Amino acid sequence: GYAKGSLKKDEWFTLSKRVTTPATIYKKQKLDRDDILDITDIDVVAWMKAEMRVMLDEEIARAILVGDGREVDDDDKIKEPPTSGDGAGIRPIAFDDDVYTHKVIVPAESTVDDKVEYILRARKYYKGSGNPTFYTTDDELANFLLEKDRMGRRLYPTENDVAVALRVKNIVTVEVMEGVQTDDGELLGLIVNLIDYTVGADKGAAIGLFDDFDIDYNQYKYLIETRVSGALAKLKSAIVVKRAASGSDAAVVPAAP
Numbered sequence: 001g002y003a004k005g006s007l008k009k010d011e012w013f014t015l016s017k018r019v020t021t022p023a024t025i026y027k028k029q030k031l032d033r034d035d036i037l038d039i040t041d042i043d044v045v046a047w048m049k050a051e052m053r054v055m056l057d058e059e060i061a062r063a064i065l066v067g068d069g070r071e072v073d074d075d076d077k078i079k080e081p082p083t084s085g086d087g088a089g090i091r092p093i094a095f096d097d098d099v100y101t102h103k104v105i106v107p108a109e110s111t112v113d114d115k116v117e118y119i120l121r122a123r124k125y126y127k128g129s130g131n132p133t134f135y136t137t138d139d140e141l142a143n144f145l146l147e148k149d150r151m152g153r154r155l156y157p158t159e160n161d162v163a164v165a166l167r168v169k170n171i172v173t174v175e176v177m178e179g180v181q182t183d184d185g186e187l188l189g190l191i192v193n194l195i196d197y198t199v200g201a202d203k204g205a206a207i208g209l210f211d212d213f214d215i216d217y218n219q220y221k222y223l224i225e226t227r228v229s230g231a232l233a234k235l236k237s238a239i240v241v242k243r244a245a246s247g248s249d250a251a252v253v254p255a256a257p
Contacts, residue, residue, distance in 0.1 A: 031219065049209060101238040128196045129234070134190070141159065
């Protein structure tokens with residue numbers, strides 16, 4: 001059998017047998033030669049190279065979860081299939097097809113209890129490996145921690161209590177998720193075990209660091225880059241939670257029989 005719903009057989013086989021090829025990911029930096037000479041307390045070049053490596057890793061992690069946030073026509077954008085046209089790049093989990101990422105859309109005015117119910121009812125659709133992690137924002141986590149019962153007691157005093165309520169292994173806050181908008185509403189979180197996300201690279205595509213000197217501007221310029229691909233490799237291995245836009249979830253009052 002294949003996926004339920006309106007998905008046609010040819011679409012199903014196209015998605016289940018999709019191919020993702022590598023794309024180049026890089027970070028550029030520059031330093032004035034005068035600044036290098038003036039900073040004597042630390043080796044600023046060595047420090048900056050280490051910072052570039054950290055930022056490259058962070059950029060790849062962001063692309064895996066929610067994409068790099070740049071517009072499609074931006075020259076520096078990390079390629080994202082299928083918009084890349086050739087299947088090259090990193091497929092963001094939050095924007096992946098329903099076959100791989102199950103979508104949960106909660107009403108705009110949902111309470112914390114409502115969100116927990118929506119997530120728990122959608123948990124049966126998770127077919128990923130083991131117990132997943134819930135990636136969300138600090139604001140959304142705070143909403144859970146500050147929820148109180150009628151006696152004024154906290155329903156979820158600790159992060160572990162929230163994780164138990166949502167049936168996840170742990171909770172990781174991700175700053176770059178804040179304010180991310182999708183076609184269906186605002187992104188609230190991702191439930192996924194990243195062991196189901198495959199990152200690959202061509203032979204010889206190890207991280208490279210290059211530098212050059214620009215005589216015209218008296219600047220040293222640096223480039224760190226790698227060439228990788230990434231995609232969920234297991235069907236229904238992630239759940240994305242979104243808040244519907246206001247006004248899109250108005251309650252329906254049934255007519256009297």
